[in-house]
Amino acid sequence: MKFLVLNLLLLFIGCLNCTAQSPIRELEKLKLVLKEKSKLDAQKHRRIDFLKASLAQKDLNLKDEYLIYLKLYNEYKSFQYDKAFYYAHQLQRISGQLKDPAKIAYAKLKLGFILLSSGMFKETFDSLSTLKIKHLPDSVKREYYLLNARTYYDLADFDQDDYYTRIYTTKASFYVDSALKLCDIHSFEYSYYSGLKLIKVGDLGHAIPKLKSLINSKRLSYHQYAITASTLSDIYIRHQQNHIAVRLLINASIADIKSATKEAAAMLNLAQLLNKNNNTEDAYLFIKAAMDDAVNYGARQRKVQVSAILLVIASAKILREQEQKQMLFFYSALLTILSIIIIVFAIIVYKQLKRIKAADKLVLEANARLRNTIEKLNEAEKIKEEYIGYYLHIISDYLNKLEKIKSSITQRLTTKKFDEIKVLVGNINLKKEREELFSNFDKAFLKLFPNFLTEFNTLFPVEYQVRLLPHQLLNTDLRIFALIRLGVNDPDKLARILEYSLNTIYNYRTRIKNKSNNPEGFEVAILNIRAI
Template identity: 30%
Template sequence: MFILATTNAHAGTSGNELLLGELDQLLKERITYVRKKENKINYLKQLSSSEASVDKKYDIISRLIEEYSNFQSDSAFQYIEQNRLLAGSLESKDKLLENRFQYIFLCAQAGLLNEAQHALLELEDQYPDMNMSQKAEYNKQYERLYMNLRELAQNSHLEEEYRRQELKYSRIICGLVPRESKDFYYYSFKQNYAEGNLEEAKKDIASYYQLIDSASNEAARALYHLSLIYKIEKDELNEEQSLICSVMADIKSAVKQNRSLRLLAQIRNDKGDIRRAYRYLDISLQDANFYNTRLRNSQIAEAIPIIQKEYQLQRDKQALYLWAGIVISTFFLLLILGIALYLRKKRKDLSVARSQLLSINDKLNRINCEVQEKNEELQSLTSNLMESDRVKEKYIGHFLKLCSMYILKIGDYQKLVNRKIKSGQIEELYKLNSSTQYLLKESKDFYSQFDEAFLQIYPSFVKELNALLKEDQQYTLKEGEFLNAELRICALIRLGIKDSSQIAEFMGYNPVTVYTYRTKVKSRAKDKNNFDQEILKIGSVHASS
């Protein structure tokens, strides 16, 4: 098979190490491919802004949506809305339908599965009037929706039902698209894979692969599915090779919405390659945040055992250092005791050697000082690690609490929407969804939760921050009051978020506003030049001592 030859060409006596080395180098250079993607996007934006024809402008923006669809969901949504207005002005039903399919695809990609399902239901009445291509696209959206629902429902009673629905729509698509087309091979693969016909599935994915660009997101998808076959066959070498090649294709096509890198991180973790697993998972999380997908973020959260394993490794190292210190200290103490006994026994007979003994005692005193210094360093290291453990445990607890709270709120909101829809209160639902009060309330609650969590972890934060400020410029909080905007910015800096753009995104401010607040706070500081560095020391063991 062609794909097998592509992946096995990199295999050698050292397993996948050579291929992993190539991937590590490609990950270092991934910004190059992102720049190429951004240059292409900027070029299309220039074309769009200078195009006078509405029809041609629609086509250019469609290409922009395609570029953004696997790169950054927020921008893709903006251009989908632009094209919706253009399609409306053209009074083109086909373009309006095409735009709606793009919207549904993006909702599913971004994890907005309820919105995707609702949009598909709105198109149900139009289905009989669609042409074959449009019907195929309609069923593709349903297949993708149930695929994402299945991934979210893994190991639950709903997983098998979603799998049946996914397979049902794959069969429908195969009956609507031309045979020997890439869509036919892809959805035929999904059928054969689901039914356990692995050899036929391999043939389908190989035929699909030969019809696409080997450096595209489609190639990454094909290689990802091939890895699933190898996983069932327990062929760990080829499973990992397929995932590595899939990640390489994602990097070259600057895809930020991916699955393969996260799965590869889990495999490397299982093999004890914690360093790579950590780096891969971190990059995967960065990509998911950049794309803004809830689905991938929730899946990455399942990889938290990697963090726990690394935490245990750190504990083991700490214990090793502690035992080494005890052994060294014991050795020196026994040495001192032996010398002291020897000196006591020989004191009467060795009065002539008194000066030599004094010299030896001086050396022993220096050794004692060094041992004491080492013990103090070990105690400081132990205290720092205990503080780190405490903060980490509290962070994880608050993170899980916040996630649970928002899951419940999403469930309540879903029930509310369902009730409104069932009772025909569409207008009231629209007004409710258009109101900013709910978003403002959620933002206020979120900031309150953040303030409460932060002040629990750093209860003396305001007091220590005031110590860095001039006496007449210090902050005073009333009883029960949380952080204001300026203190919250300082809190984010304490957590290591120093970039004004990131702070602005977190707080919903303009970066210029954040910069103004930071300048205002810094103007109150006793030492303006080192103010940010001093904030980072607040609450630490060294700072408190």
């Protein structure tokens, strides 16, 4: 029953995670962060350089020096083993000079932590065995218990022996219980180590929600997040739910890179899982990154551990590349045969296409001529419709005016007011009426050909292009060729419409054409100006 509940819980959490962000997208995110690795490391180096520079202050006392060495140790403890080891000894030296038991014990704990991180279990126990914690502050006691717990848990994982693993796990759990009594129940250490203890004693049903709640709390540092996600991933690896473990390890690796942590195992475990899933390309990329971290960190055991996995993944990558080469050779041979067949068919098809293209060309030319004719007919029809409506409107206006004049004259003839008739006739301004006629024509024409002026000017050099006055729509030059564009090409008709002599029309047309870029094809270009 216990295992059934656990499996159902894991399955439920797995389903939730499957609906989350795709591992493929997360892998790409990790690769992007990996490219920023040197920049993030440089930021850490700048912090370290600043701390080292502060050691050169002349008025520095032992307490200040101790604090600076502690900060340098914290910067190096997960970044570079030999430097962290050096500053741990500096902390011991300064704390000895201060003769402060709490600081002396704290310095030994820092040394023990770095020894454990490098896999030196004996040396870690030797360092811890010298501590007398009875009269030390709770904060130092808590760290002492937690370091002992981690040492025994790591030793149990390293041995993998049924007899000794149980002994080490029991001792570690004892130290965890002692530490938890001194931890704030809202602290990271309380939540993480209580969850870790549940994992080690096999109570995964309570451990998983606790660690997932810790991850989702959004109050963790990058390093704390990476530790929690890596620990949680171990559970899913043991229960063959690698897709969830991969996502957790990707996020842990991203957090490690952002915190410039070099001694973490998340990238190493991720590479192993990806290799099992036959993703050797990404596995090789990440194991190389893990190897770079191990070399930079400088702990011998970590380098040996990563090197062993690197050889396995590199071998798998080489084997996969060989298989790909064989498949490539097979497909190349197959493609060669297919290419020959395709070439034979291509020659046959080419000859057929050549005949079809010749026929298509004739059809396309005929279609083009037909489309051109249809467009011209449509344009002519549109122009005709617009101008029929326009002239019906003009004629209607003039008939209304004539009717008013007739009515006025008839009325005055009846009353024999001949002088008023003369005045009425004298008030008829033919020049104004003609100007109004031209203005209405200009408006109607530009409604059909709004780009006429722009296209007309493109036919001339810049110095001969038409520049209209602010109140003008068209001038005489433009009006002549506007009428020509509408199909009024007879000089007599142009002269009558515009109230010019025939010679004047001829002179206008000749003078304007001679100024154009192409006098011979000028009127053809005018006729090619398109309506809207």
